[in-house]
Amino acid sequence: MEVSRTGSGLFLNQSKYARDLLQKAGLKKCTIQPTPMAVSSSTNGANTSFADITHFCSLIRALQYLAITRTDIQFAVNRVAQRMHQPSEHDYHCLKCILRYIFVTLGCGLLIRPGDLELRGFSIKCDANVIENSGDLYDEEINDSLRILCVAYSLDL
Known part of the structure; x- marks a missing residue:
């Protein structure tokens, strides 16, 4: 974990860890992806088991550690x-x-x-009736697993 002091506060970064992870995955040089999840999802290979489960689990655990400082990948990694x-x-x-x-x-x-050292958070489970009555389209499977977690950090420097 790399910590640097900026004019705005403390910046936590894991760029070296991320580079090492990419090398471990064999993606030291790769094509770019603008978002952590594909916008449209193909189901190609959905029924074919991945051969090296140990490698897959190792990469997932590494991504979960990286997600501590990378809120932009937390949903996709989960x-x-x-x-x-x-x-x-x-x-x-x-x-x-x-x-x-x-x-x-x-x-x-x-x-x-900078600020007071206080952690604030909440988690809610969406009710299907609330979503149906709001007029929004939703996917039943997504609704079943939907959790919203918002956390605000502040630290007295």
């Missing part, structure tokens, strides 16, 4: 980690999308601004 014990070729493709996104965002991290 989504792929849910399939960690029985990954498919499609799941590995999703994992590689996250890694290709990291390749172009190595400098990203977490900025902790």
Whole structure:
């Protein structure tokens, strides 16, 4: 973990760890991915088991550690980690999308601004009736697993 003091606060970054992770995954040079998840999802390989589960789990655990300072990848990493014990070729493709996104965002991290040291957070489970009555379209599967977690950090420097 790299910590640097800026005019705005403390900046936490793991760019060296991310580079090492990309090398471990064999993606030291790769095509870029503008987002951590593909906008449209193909189901190619969804029924084909991924051969090296140990390698898949190792990469997921490394991504979960990286996600401590990378809020931009937390949702995508959690989504792929849910399939960690029985990954498919499609799941590995999703994992590689996250890694290709990291390749172009190595400098990203977490900025902790001055203030009081107080952690605030909340979590809510959406009710299907609330969503239906709001007039918004939703996917039943997504609704079943939807959790919103918002956390605000501040630190007295």
